[in-house]
């Protein structure tokens with residue numbers, strides 16, 4: 001039996017090297033399991049990875065025709081074709097360039113009338129797909145993963161969430177740099193949804209992430225720092241550039 005150890009930490013010279021290493025890892029995983037189920041994040045951090053990965057697919061070196069994807073989260077009440085939606089983000093940076101089958105791209109629907117039912121639907125679809133093989137995560141400077149914000153208690157499953165002010169500010173780029181236009185709520189996978197992935201890769205880059213990465217690895221496990229829960233998982237790789245690793 002594999003004894004759980006601390007998260008593996010891989011430090012890269014810069015964001016490009018980090019994206020390259022993740023591209024190589026994911027390409028190898030797909031070669032080994034073409035029907036892979038990937039959990040995907042949006043945000044600034046994975047963009048280079050998506051571009052490098054999409055290039056490999058365009059060159060015919062990776063085949064996504066049997067793969068499935070589940071994104072972590074989506075803003076509430078935004079239609080999927082709204083330019084600020086995470087679905088639009090994924091269409092731009094990955095989905096529009098690769099041969100994923102439309103029916104195997106999964107997203108929480110922020111416009112669903114009954115958000116509770118929508119969250120249950122999403123959890124059921126993850127189970128029906130066989131569970132997530134590799135979950136890719138970014139982390140907020142406040143320690144959120146997905147949109148599981150710091151709180152006295154965390155939600156285990158997909159749920160509706162009120163976004164922290166700093167999270168709305170961090171996402172303002174999708175809304176004309178105006179934080180007040182960022183939706184106040186979102187739907188997100190829960191902490192148990194994330195921890196049930198067979199394998200997790202957390203990406204972080206830049207000096208602004210150095211404190212949260214140090215606390216994620218060395219600090220106590222607390223709902224006030226949701227990323228600290230990754231210490232409970234048996235197969236986590238934390239990929240960081242030198243700036244984000246500077247306090248380790």
Ligand code: F6R
Nearest residue numbers: 041042043044045138139140146
């Ligand atoms: C987005 C998500 C968020 C981001 C986090 C970091 O789908 O899950 O948890 O990963 O906010 O965002 P960036 O990469 O923009 O710093």
